[in-house]
Amino acid sequence: MAANFFKALLPGDLDAIVVYLRSVPPVRNAVAAPVYRGPVRREAFALADRGFSEADMQSKVRRGAYLATIGHCLECHTPVEEGALQFETALGAGGRPFLPSFVKGLPASWTGAVSRNLTGHPERGLGAWSDAEIKRAIGQGVGRDGRRLQEPMPFAWYAGIHDEDLDAMVAYLRTLPPLAR
Numbered sequence: 001m002a003a004n005f006f007k008a009l010l011p012g013d014l015d016a017i018v019v020y021l022r023s024v025p026p027v028r029n030a031v032a033a034p035v036y037r038g039p040v041r042r043e044a045f046a047l048a049d050r051g052f053s054e055a056d057m058q059s060k061v062r063r064g065a066y067l068a069t070i071g072h073c074l075e076c077h078t079p080v081e082e083g084a085l086q087f088e089t090a091l092g093a094g095g096r097p098f099l100p101s102f103v104k105g106l107p108a109s110w111t112g113a114v115s116r117n118l119t120g121h122p123e124r125g126l127g128a129w130s131d132a133e134i135k136r137a138i139g140q141g142v143g144r145d146g147r148r149l150q151e152p153m154p155f156a157w158y159a160g161i162h163d164e165d166l167d168a169m170v171a172y173l174r175t176l177p178p179l180a181r
């Protein structure tokens with residue numbers, strides 16, 4: 001539960017989510033109490049802690065930062081070392097492994113994936129990608145070379161993002177300092 005990212009939600013957007021949830025038809029489903037096999041850690045995500053304002057939405061890069069925050073891209077696209085996401089030193093550098101034991105319910109053919117470097121690094125990151133290529137990866141799950149991106153990259157959830165919002169997200173991603181990891 002990416003609450004360290006979702007705390008960035010502007011009040012109007014949070015209200016809209018609650019209105020939507022209330023519109024979901026009731027379904028009876030007894031859910032077992034959660035079992036925590038490890039400590040629940042939520043490293044502070046600085047952009048969310050600093051927060052956003054309605055005025056920020058007028059700036060393309062700030063709006064993109066907001067959208068990428070509530071889309072919690074960098075939760076997956078930042079390496080984990082000694083059990084902690086390295087937001088301070090390796091923001092967006094990728095390399096976080098996802099194993100079948102972590103992501104349940106996928107076909108047996110899925111053997112895991114490693115998140116990619118989203119920084120501006122020209123070889124390791126998105127530095128040499130066009131805006132259109134980045135937008136296609138986010139919204140359609142197609143890699144630069146045309147391959148289909150694997151789970152858990154949640155492109156199906158991002159498929160409805162409006163084009164101008166994708167442009168803003170790309171503008172923000174382009175501000176991530178290049179990291180060669």
Ligand code: HEC
Binds near residue numbers: 151169
């Ligand atoms: C739940 C984890 C998760 C989230 C959230 C996530 N991604 Fe990903 N993403 C991945 C993984 C894993 C891959 C690698 C998939 C593969 O190798 O096929 C990936 C691949 C990508 C790629 C392709 C990069 C390349 O070099 O091929 C881009 C671009 C990307 N993600 C951008 C984003 C953006 C932008 C967001 C937020 C809007 C986001 N991702 C959110 C896990 C995630």
